[in-house]
Amino acid sequence: MIEETIALTKREVKKWVKNPFLLFMMLLQPIIWLGLFGKALNLTGLISVSPELINQLPPEVQDQIGMFLNQMISETFGGTTDYFTYMAAGILSITVLFTAMFSGMSVVWDRRFGFLNKLLVAPISRGSIVLAKVGSSVIRGMFQVLLIFSIAFAFGLKVGNAFGILDFLGMVTVLFLLSLGLSSMFLAITMQIKSHETVIAVANLLNLPLMFASNALFPIKQMPQWLQTIANFNPISYAGDAVRAFILHSNAGFDAAKVTADFQFLIVFALIFSLVGILIARTGLRKG
Amino acid sequence: MRVIEANDLTKRFGQLVAVDHVSFSVEESEIFGFLGPNGAGKTTTINMLTTLLNPTEGSAKVGGFDVEKQDGKVREVVGLVPQDITVDDDLTGMENMMLQAKLYHVPTKVARERTMEALSLVALTDAANRRVETYSGGMRKRLELAEGLIHYPKVLFLDEPTLGLDVQTRVVMWDYIKKLRDEHKITMFLTTHYMEEADVLCDRIAIIDQGKIVALDTPENLKDSLGGDIIELEFNNKKDDQTDTLKSLSQVKDVKKIGDTYRIKVSRGEKALPDIIENLLKMDLRIGRVSLIKPTLDQVYLEYTGRSLRETQGETMEVWRRMRTLRRVRE
Structure with a gap:
């Protein structure tokens, strides 16, 4: 079973690694995300006071207002005054979401083109078919994460002054858990769907609320109460929160209790969704 | 097995x-x-x-x-x-x-x-x-x-x-x-x-x-279950009806005359054809044209x-x- 899973995972990975156009698009997409959204939607910049107004005030008051504003922004945006840094952390989670979604969709093509039947005729464990899909989705997600993190760094991501290798590993672990849970969840759904039109509709339906009802792009505090409730159940919020905490790790402090809570939520999410998801996905391979 | x-x-x-x-x-x-x-x-x-x-x-x-x-x-x-x-x-x-x-x-x-x-x-x-x-x-x-x-x-x-x-x-x-x-x-x-x-x-x-x-x-x-092969032939010298002569041959199952052409139903046409020709020659019937039609699966x-x-x-x-x-x- 392990050998089969590895062989099938290899196939999935080869399919995109050997495709130069796809690799180029994978590189381009985060640049567009980060460049366009991260730089254009400078949300923290909206909360500022014009220099003319500031200059009318005495210097002490200027400083106080400056401190006050920064503290206000920093509180809302989870410890940073730089929206680009805030959003880059969120984009890492969003990328994991997108990759999980697209990987899940590939099984519909495999079914359509008859490749799935070829696997089902072979004397392999049905579980290995599902595991390979989840595994390759996670691998691809992690690859994207590393790519985006490097690009964000080049674009001016401001990490906290105490950011180190452990924070980096912590961030990768968080995104790994998110990827495992989301990939299994999407696969459980796509395994039941036979037409690619339906799967695209379903993916879009899930994708938008998961993306926007979270703290990935906007702070939850600004949302109406009902949306906050949804966002508080969204694993992307927990991942976004933890990733941000790791990236912004500074000497001033690190909310270990909060990150631990995030981790607990994500571990439970990944475990339940991958176990249940893989079981449900397997039913999609049942004989008629 | x-x-x-x-x-x-x-x-x-x-x-x-x-x-x-x-x-x-x-x-x-x-x-x-x-x-x-x-x-x-x-x-x-x-x-x-x-x-x-x-x-x-x-x-x-x-x-x-x-x-x-x-x-x-x-x-x-x-x-x-x-x-x-x-x-x-x-x-x-x-x-x-x-x-x-x-x-x-x-x-x-x-x-x-x-x-x-x-x-x-x-x-x-x-x-x-x-x-x-x-x-x-x-x-x-x-x-x-x-x-x-x-x-x-x-x-x-x-x-x-x-x-x-x-x-x-x-x-x-x-x-x-x-x-x-x-x-x-x-x-x-x-x-x-x-x-x-x-x-x-x-x-x-x-x-x-x-x-x-x-x-x-x-x-x-x-293909045989259809009743066998068809031999189509025409004579050079005899213009009068030879249906009965043909029917008298042992290999022949059935004969139909369409214009000058005789459609003869036989089984195992490739074996029957030489025998039929030989018999007809003995009776001094000269064959002008002959063809063997094998039934196709389409007909089956x-x-x-x-x-x-x-x-x-x-x-x-x-x-x-x-x-x-x-x-x-x-x-």
Whole structure:
């Protein structure tokens, strides 16, 4: 079973690694995300006071207002005054979401083109078919994460002054858990769907609320109460929160209790969704 | 030894009976064909025999194992060359073969040797390291065939092996298939809606129509069952009616005169013809023109189903609906 899973995972990975156009698009997409959204939607910049107004005030008051504003922004945006840094952390989670979604969709093509039947005729464990899909989705997600993190760094991501290798590993672990849970969840759904039109509709339906009802792009505090409730159940919020905490790790402090809570939520999410998801996905391979 | 045995094999999809109490058996290293129009239930039968579908009723054994209860064992001994091209476009021919080998637990070293052997059999050695994307339709189909051979299956199922191929490539495929049987003694079960293909390749043919087997025999016997061959001849010297003379010959079963041409029904035409000519010469009847007409499977099909295969090809709404239902459940 392990050998089969590895062989099938290899196939999935080869399919995109050997495709130069796809690799180029994978590189381009985060640049567009980060460049366009991260730089254009400078949300923290909206909360500022014009220099003319500031200059009318005495210097002490200027400083106080400056401190006050920064503290206000920093509180809302989870410890940073730089929206680009805030959003880059969120984009890492969003990328994991997108990759999980697209990987899940590939099984519909495999079914359509008859490749799935070829696997089902072979004397392999049905579980290995599902595991390979989840595994390759996670691998691809992690690859994207590393790519985006490097690009964000080049674009001016401001990490906290105490950011180190452990924070980096912590961030990768968080995104790994998110990827495992989301990939299994999407696969459980796509395994039941036979037409690619339906799967695209379903993916879009899930994708938008998961993306926007979270703290990935906007702070939850600004949302109406009902949306906050949804966002508080969204694993992307927990991942976004933890990733941000790791990236912004500074000497001033690190909310270990909060990150631990995030981790607990994500571990439970990944475990339940991958176990249940893989079981449900397997039913999609049942004989008629 | 019986490699495939089907007893009252039946598959229902809701109202539709796709395969209706089908029974047959296939002997070792035999090429057995299912001949019938699209939507007749050929692929559904293959899907049941290769463990992709469970029968609604009846049972089948492949390689001695029950397709429903011992599906794992059946998968070990069968190979499937599906109707659709399922080789992965993004991988090279070699990578496709090696993936297939892994799925059948063939050790890498052995797999390499067998891949080279199978690829040379289907004349793809030169293209082995090219991405399948660059292959022609015929090459993909041949790669598909090679993939089906990687684990030396006991039984190879070929679902419409030459569908969509041009005439030349089709003949080449037939050669490969025959070579496989002759050199490797592989038992083969194939479906086709090409008369010629069934005639050239199969040792025995089952004609399947709307889920039922309506005739099952060797191509020769099926054609003989129509009442044999036709000899058409004209005389040079005698213009008066010779029907009775012809009828008096022992080989002749029936004679019809159409204009100056006599249509003589005989069995085993190639043997009967020299005897008839010899007898006629003795009676001083000079033959001006003679031809031997062998019945085609198309005529056989017509005889058993009441319509020609071409007519059945998705003409009526009913057939079309049937095909649509089958396609839907298959995906």
